[in-house]
Every structure is written in structure tokens, then in C-alpha cells.
Amino acid sequence: MNENVLKKSVSINFKPFIYWTGGVLFTFIIALLSFQIAKVPGFNYIGPLATAIIVSIIYRQIFGYPEKIKTGAVFSAKKLLRAAIILYGLKLNIDIIFKQGLGLVGLGIISIAFSIILTLLIAKWLNADFNLSLLVGVGTGVCGAAAIAAVSPILKSKEEDTAISIGIIALVGTAFSILYALLIPVIPLAPDEFGIWAGLSLHELANVATAAAPAGEEVLAIALLAKLGRVFLLVPLCFVLIYWKKKKQTDTESETKIHFPWFLVGFIAMSIVGSYVIGNIIFIPEEMMSDVSIFTTFLLTMAMAGLGxxxxxxxxxxxxxxxFIAMSITSVLLSILTLFII
Incomplete structure (x- = not known):
């Protein structure tokens, strides 16, 4: 009798942990698979994040949602996502922006404001879903999937909406980056102007790199600097959205607390560490920093698997x-606007 009770209590205690581990492992396997698929021609343009979403969506449609391991999948979609955003801060070199890119930050403000406002206006005209439209507007204006992942908790977006908007961003961003690369020989811009144009108007860091790399290392450097200026604006944008969300709450919603996104503090801290500590106070080999970057992308990929x-x-x-239509129109008009203001 006592033995049976003991066995039962052990199984009850360990089952949730086993299912949680299974869920995390499941997203790990999808991420691993996505990294390999992303090397295949075609998929190499959209990258592992969007690939993970595609793979997990296909799995869901064929086999259904894996309910037993849900806790682990949710952990990847939420907790690992925040951890990855914190580490993503290492990609933002604040020192370079302060020294060389403050003018580009001003242009970045125009780019972000234009993208979000126009996307929402077109979405209203099309009677599109507001939350999805806001997410893709933020992704278009700032830095694609990472921006959407950062603002989703603030907006209390459904995981489905977050995954869909990241998928839309990946699709449109990939198409635009390829188009930009093809335009290099024919568009009447000086090399540095082309770099600034790509950095101010393309969605993801990877999109900017894809478009600008064929024009040379100097063009790629200025393009990434312009893009980092927009990434830098992610933090103030998040605070604007927190303020807007609080003001927007109705009386019936006023009891619902909008939790401060503490992971943004981690994002800022990592940006400071990457800008002023690493290389100045602590020396870390470039190979190790590259590994950290890959690890960050892998965590984000696991999160995308959970979201998908x-x-x-x-x-x-x-x-x-x-x-999707609203964001596509905005992307075209953003390209035209930035072409004229650089």
C-alpha cells in the first residue's frame, strides 16, 4: 500500500517536468532542423527564424497542437524569447551610434513613425485586424522579428498573432532585400547613399546585409549603421507603447496591470556591455562573440518554433x-520616402 502511494506521488511529481522538458526539446529539434533547412537555396533568404515558424506551422496542421508538452513549448515561446531579446542587445553598439550615427537616428525616427502610422491607416481603410497591423507596422519600422518579439508582451498580443506577423515580415522583407540587391547597378545613388537607403527602409538586419553586401564592405557598414539607429529606437518606442496602452485602457480594463517589460532593461544592459565593456575592460575573442550571436539566434529560433x-x-x-497588404503597401512607400530624404 505504502509502496503504491509512493510510486503514484513520484509519477505525479515528475510528469509535469518530463512534459515541460519534452516541449523545450521539441522546439530545440525544430530549431536545429530549421538551421539546416535555412542553408538550402531559397530558404537561405528567409533565415532560420522564419523557417522555424514554417516548420512548426506545418507540424501543427498535420499533427495538431502537442498538448501534452504545451508547458515546454510555451516556455520557449515566452521565456526563451525574452532571454534572446536581452542577448540581442549585444548586437547594438551604442558607442558607434553616438559617435557616427545620431543623424541617422533622426532619419530612423521618421522611418519608424511613417511605417507604423501608415500601416495602421491603410489597415483601418482595409478593415484589417488592428493588433496584427500594429505588429507588422512596428516590424517594418524598426527591426523585423526582434521588434515584434519585443513589443508583443507589451501589447499582450496572442502568440498566434506574433507568429503570423513575423512570418509576414520575413516574406516581404526577403522579397525587398533581393529586389534592392538587383537594383544596385541601375539605381542612381552613390554607394554610401545606397547603404543608408537600405538601412533606413529594409526590415531585418539580415535583409540589410543581403541587399548591401553585393555593393561592398563600406556600403554594408554604412547600411548596418543606419539600421542600428533604428534598432536603438526600439527601447523608446516600447516606452511609448506602454504609455499608450495604459491610456487606452477602459474602466473595465483598468484593474489589469501592464507589467513593465524588464527584459528591456536587460537589452539596454547588454547593449552597454557590448559597447563599452567588451573590448575596453574585458577582452573576448571575436570567435566567442560570434558564437554568442549564433546562440542568440538559436534561442530566437526555438521561440519561433513555440510561437508557430x-x-x-x-x-x-x-x-x-x-x-499583409497594408504592410506591403507601406514597405513600398517607405522605400520611396527614404529614397528622397537621404
Missing amino acids: LNVNLKALRSKAMRP
Whole structure:
């Protein structure tokens, strides 16, 4: 009798942990698979993050949501996502922005404001889903998937909406980066102007690199500097959204607390460490920093796998098309606007 009770208590205690571990491991496997698929021609343009979303969405449609291991999948989608955003701060060199890129930060403000406001206006005209449209507007204006991941907790977005918006950003951003690369020989811009144009208007850091690299290392450097100016603005944008969300709350919602996104503090701290500590106070080999960057991307990829599992394609068709159209129109007009202001 006592033995049976003991066995039962042990199984009850360990089952949740086993399922949690299974969920995290499941997203790990999808991330690992996505890194390999992303090396295949075609997929190499969209990268492992979008690939993980595609793989997990396909899994969900064929096999359904893995309910037993849900806790682990949710952990990857939420906790690992925040951890990755904190580490992502190492990619932002504040010192370079302060010394060389403050003018580009001013242009970045125009780019972000234009992207978000225009996307929401077009979305309203199309009667599109507001939250999805806001997410893709932020992704278009700032830095793609990372920006969407950062603002989603503030906006209390559904995991499905977060995954869908990141998928839209990946699709449109990839198309634009390829188009920009093809335009290098024909567009009437000086090399540095082309770099600034790419950095101010393309969605992801990877998109900027894809478009600017064929024009040479100097063009790529100025393009990434312009892009980092927009990444730098992610933090103040998050605080603006927190303020807006609080003001927007109705009386019935006023009891719902908007939790401060503490991971942004970690993001800022990592930016400071990467800018002023590493290389000045502490020396870390470039190979190790490269490994940290890959690890950060891998964590983000695991998070994307967890998010993608929440996407139900049947419910998605009518919901995503209009934000996709709104974001595509905005991307075209943003390219035209930035072309004229540089």
C-alpha cells in the first residue's frame, strides 16, 4: 500500500517536468532542423527564424497542437524569447551610434513613425485586424522579428498573432532585400547613399546585409549603421507603447496591470556591455562573440518554433491577408520616402 502511494506521488511529481522538458526539446529539434533547412537555396533568404515558424506551422496542421508538452513549448515561446531579446542587445553598439550615427537616428525616427502610422491607416481603410497591423507596422519600422518579439508582451498580443506577423515580415522583407540587391547597378545613388537607403527602409538586419553586401564592405557598414539607429529606437518606442496602452485602457480594463517589460532593461544592459565593456575592460575573442550571436539566434529560433505551433491556418486566411497588404503597401512607400530624404 505504502509502496503504491509512493510510486503514484513520484509519477505525479515528475510528469509535469518530463512534459515541460519534452516541449523545450521539441522546439530545440525544430530549431536545429530549421538551421539546416535555412542553408538550402531559397530558404537561405528567409533565415532560420522564419523557417522555424514554417516548420512548426506545418507540424501543427498535420499533427495538431502537442498538448501534452504545451508547458515546454510555451516556455520557449515566452521565456526563451525574452532571454534572446536581452542577448540581442549585444548586437547594438551604442558607442558607434553616438559617435557616427545620431543623424541617422533622426532619419530612423521618421522611418519608424511613417511605417507604423501608415500601416495602421491603410489597415483601418482595409478593415484589417488592428493588433496584427500594429505588429507588422512596428516590424517594418524598426527591426523585423526582434521588434515584434519585443513589443508583443507589451501589447499582450496572442502568440498566434506574433507568429503570423513575423512570418509576414520575413516574406516581404526577403522579397525587398533581393529586389534592392538587383537594383544596385541601375539605381542612381552613390554607394554610401545606397547603404543608408537600405538601412533606413529594409526590415531585418539580415535583409540589410543581403541587399548591401553585393555593393561592398563600406556600403554594408554604412547600411548596418543606419539600421542600428533604428534598432536603438526600439527601447523608446516600447516606452511609448506602454504609455499608450495604459491610456487606452477602459474602466473595465483598468484593474489589469501592464507589467513593465524588464527584459528591456536587460537589452539596454547588454547593449552597454557590448559597447563599452567588451573590448575596453574585458577582452573576448571575436570567435566567442560570434558564437554568442549564433546562440542568440538559436534561442530566437526555438521561440519561433513555440510561437508557430499556435498558428491555425484555417483561422488565419481571412485574418492575415489584409495586414499583409497594408504592410506591403507601406514597405513600398517607405522605400520611396527614404529614397528622397537621404
